[in-house]
Amino acid sequence: MYELIRSIKTAVIMSKTPIPKPTESELxxxxxxxxxxxxxxxxxNDQLSQKREVGYTTTLKLLQLMLDKGLVLREDDSKTHVYRAAVREEETQGLLLxxxxxxxxxxxxxxxxxxxxxxxxxxxxxxxxxxxxxxQIEQQRNNTSNAKGQTDEPA
Amino acid sequence: MYELIRSIKTAVIMSKTPIPKPTESELxxxxxxxxxxxxxxxxxNDQLSQKREVGYTTTLKLLQLMLDKGLVLREDDSKTHVYRAAVREEETQGLLLxxxxxxxxxxxxxxxxxxxxxxxxxxxxxxxxxxxxxxQIEQQRNNTSNAKGQTDEPA
DNA sequence: AAACATATACGAAGCACGTCGTAGATGCAA
DNA sequence: TTGCATCTACGACGTGCTTCGTATATGTTT
Known part of the structure; x- marks a missing residue:
């Protein structure tokens, strides 16, 4: 029941946010x-606790917020929910960079x-x-010296 | 009179903080x-306002906080105070990096x-x-394969 | 079925940051 | 010296982030 309400809320509110910026904890x-x-x-939570002390419900809350933001997805077939990243690693790093x-x-x-x-x-x-x-970059730059524009496309 | 109190407070409290991490606005x-x-x-404030709208007292407050943190120094001979950075650019960038x-x-x-x-x-x-x-780095790495210290001095 | 372990949902508190309004201080011009 | 413009000091608010306590739900074991 909780889940149902949350799902609806999530679907309605989050419809088209471009790319949410994760905080440090979310990272x-x-x-x-x-x-x-x-x-x-x-x-x-066990993984996080290896580096520093974190309460279980803290991690839970964070994951729920991240779900709302669209940073993670969730599968809740069984009692225990399973979260997975909804954003790709390099893309996120690039954004923060x-x-x-x-x-x-x-x-x-x-x-x-x-x-x-x-x-x-x-x-x-x-x-x-x-x-x-x-x-690679310099070579590419030479090749396109008089072509229309130099893209900064890496590959 | 305000200044006197502030100076004392600053001197006492801030005696030996290692390196304060500036926030984005402070940066x-x-x-x-x-x-x-x-x-x-x-x-x-004028400079900041070129990029985005900032209130005068906002900038003032920020600078005062930065003074407390030891991020800037101040000369207040005349009515108008003059602030200057107390931390070096590259050092700060390195810290944040x-x-x-x-x-x-x-x-x-x-x-x-x-x-x-x-x-x-x-x-x-x-x-x-x-x-x-x-x-430079690779060369240095070869030279010091069994020597004691490699400096990472860039120049 | 009852008790127990474990999971989720959610409110709320504490803190840092950025922002501004307003009061008080200070120098200058008339 | 009296106003006026400009400065500083400081309280307070709104927001976002992190944390945790507690209530509620769910599955398991006896």
């Missing part, structure tokens, strides 16, 4: 769901990259990956 | 101070860099700079 939960797939409240670059680095992604590489230990493997991406 | 103000140097409330990498990319700076380069238009100049930094 923590999304990390769990991305990493482990669909999870129960209990499991999610945009905001962060604007707010903190005045929109300059280059500055951010410099800082990130300078201050954080990065594996040789990742460095190689970055270098490869760099090549 | 906006810091951007202005970093870019234009010491500024009055009026000037700061740390938190962001942890919260959003699970601590992987490499992932963040890949996303940033992939999704944001970056000038050829910046790309070259990044490539140079990349070289």
């Amino acid at each position: 923590e939960i999304l990390q769990v769901l991305w990493q482990h797939g669909p999870s129960t409240v209990r499991f999610t 945009d905001r962060f670059v604007d707010a903190t680095f005045g929109g300059s992604a280059g500055k951010l990259v410099m800082q990130a590489l300078g201050n954080h230990p990065t594996s040789a493997d990742e460095l190689a990956q970055i270098r490869s991406l760099l090549n | 906006e103000i810091l951007q202005v101070l970093w870019q234009h140097g010491p500024s009055t409330v009026r000037f700061t 740390d938190r962001f990498v942890d919260a959003t990319f699970g601590g992987s700076a490499g992932k963040l860099v890949m996303q940033a380069l992939g999704n944001h238009p970056t000038s050829a100049d910046e790309l070259a700079q990044i490539r140079s930094l990349l070289n």
Whole structure:
């Protein structure tokens, strides 16, 4: 019965919100769901509790709010509900990255990259990956030097 | 008289807080101070108002709170106070970057860099700079394979 | 069926942040 | 010196986020 009301409310209210921005706590939960797939409240809470102390009902409430926001989906066949992420990992990270670059680095992604590489230990493997991406970008830029516009499409 | 009380309170309470984390609004103000140097409330507010509507007393209050937190310093010789940043730009950005990498990319700076380069238009100049930094890091990594300390000084 | 363990729903409190109104202080112009 | 413009100080409100307590529902075990 509870569920029915909630479902209706959710369906009506949330119809067309573009992309909700998760808070930090919500992000923590999304990390769990991305990493482990669909999870129960209990499991999610256990995962979170490994890093810091969190009450069970806190995690539950968060997941319910995230359901309202459309950040997660839910399957409630049995007594125990199962939640799964409704937003993709990279897409969400990209959204947050945009905001962060604007707010903190005045929109300059280059500055951010410099800082990130300078201050954080990065594996040789990742460095190689970055270098490869760099090549790809510059090559693409040369190819389209007099084409109509340079897209910043990565692939 | 107001100032005296505030000064004492500030001096006593704030004695040794390590590094306060600025909020988004505080960051906006810091951007202005970093870019234009010491500024009055009026000037700061004018700058902020170019991007979005902000009340004068809002900016004032923010600056006062930032003073309490130790994010800015103040010279009040004349009637009109002059504020200047008490934290350095790169240091602050680094602090925020740390938190962001942890919260959003699970601590992987490499992932963040890949996303940033992939999704944001970056000038050829910046790309070259990044490539140079990349070289520097890898070279350094080879040299210090058994030496004691590698500095991560960029310049 | 009754008792128990475990799940969900929801109200409410505490806090931080951003915003503004208003009172009081200060300097300048007439 | 009296007004007027401009500044600072500060209280208070609205909102969003996080947390938790408690009531209610549901499934399981005896």
